[in-house]
Amino acid sequence: MKIEIDLLTCKDFGECALSAPKIFKMDESGKQSLRLNTTASKVVFDVLEEERNSAEEAVIVCPMQALAIQ
Amino acid sequence: MASDFDLKGALATYAKGQLFDPYPLYETLRLREEPFWSDGLGMWLIHGFADVEEGLSDPRLQNDRILGYERALTPENRVKFKALNEHLSHWLGFEDPPVHTQSRGYLKEYISGRLAIRMKPIIEKQIQEILTKAQSHSEIDLITDFAYPLPLAIICDLLGIESGREEEFKALADAIGIYPGNVGPILNEVAPAAQEALIKMEAFFDEMVAKRLAEPKDDLITRLGQLASEGLLSHQEMVSLLTFVFLAGFGTTLNLIANGMMLLFTHPAEKEKLIAHPELIGSAVEEFLRFESPIQIVARLVREDFEWHGKQLRAGDYVGLNAGAANRDEAIFPDANVFYIAREPNRHIAFGRAAHFCLGAPLARVEAQVAIDQFFKKFPRAEMISPTPDWLPIISFRHLGTLRVKLNYEN
């Protein structure tokens, strides 16, 4: 399963890290930690199938609707 | 078509709450002038998707609208109904950071995506009872007999209202809700009954909280009651948050289910598509949310003077961010005025955005998905009797009065 995050739309509310802590983390300054490794606006990455439930939860609770499962 | 649109007439009808198809007006205003000052409503109106989305994230627009209520009350009433305004000031939808962040945190621990998953079997059981009750009638009103009982049962379950006392609690919450649901001088007239209900509501929760502290359960009354007993929440904040969760989550979900049913009955080809492909229920519910958004206008108050698209907004002005209009914006949604249950992508804004994004969105989605899926599995041949949608004269919500159907049930 793949997840897409739009880092321009994302405003670092951190809800995804609460719903899916194994997939999303916030860094020490409270920013989406995926920002550390990239300057791209959209990032797509692989997620283990066993994390599907928490990934789906993260998608629906995102206050900016910045996440999608592909 | 746009040229012979009677803008003045439509605006006057709209301000009276009588414009039952507001979408041509929304579109005309969006293309013409944004933000648009409405004298009739006394607020700036925003209709474009990008602007509504921006407005929901702009800290210069605040949720605290208590000033607007105080302004409308006479000096004498401002003193008399101080408790009512204070109650309102602790509603999550009236708070701003940093207080908002903290209160939202308390609710978020409980009203989460996980809650919706956990409640799904309860929702399924409730809907079976509702449908079994319906099947003995040849005709039902989908509002009172279908869209109403499910969200009432679920939100009361979540809060932890004792069974058998749901209607008593709802009556009190509704009586309080009348007050924030109005604007202008009429607030002086509705305040006494609202304040009286508030006093009864406090007694109601005091009784429940005492019971739950003695015997805790997995519900919101127990949670907030414990926070209050630890001194993390004031008694007033606890009562406000519990009342607010009911008012935020009941009518909205009722309207989602009702509006979705109405849309399917008025678009028979889409209804047949859903019956043939029940796996489309997820995207169908998103399309109901987009096409007839239960909350049309999300209100804000201008915090400080600023200019927006060349218009001077003044501190204290009301701003109405129209999510219902934004969800029909052609710039975002191709064929925005076409109802299409398989629409993809569908990043509608019916649950708001940013810091105040709806906490109950996952729960509302599951309720609507289960209810409508199960209804058509049981009554695939149901037919609508109500000739035209019976929209109530309320600008901020899309709320049907009745929706009568013949069930044509075959055992």
Ligand code: HEM
């Ligand atoms: C179809 C049903 C629903 C719709 C359309 C809806 C819509 C919304 C919208 C637009 C907002 C944002 C308001 C703002 O920005 O000021 C909101 C906030 C909220 N909703 Fe919902 N809602 C629904 C169901 C629910 C349910 C079932 C619950 C509770 C279980 C709920 C709880 C809340 C809460 C607590 C807030 C306040 C969040 C905050 O201010 O931080 N909603 N809702």
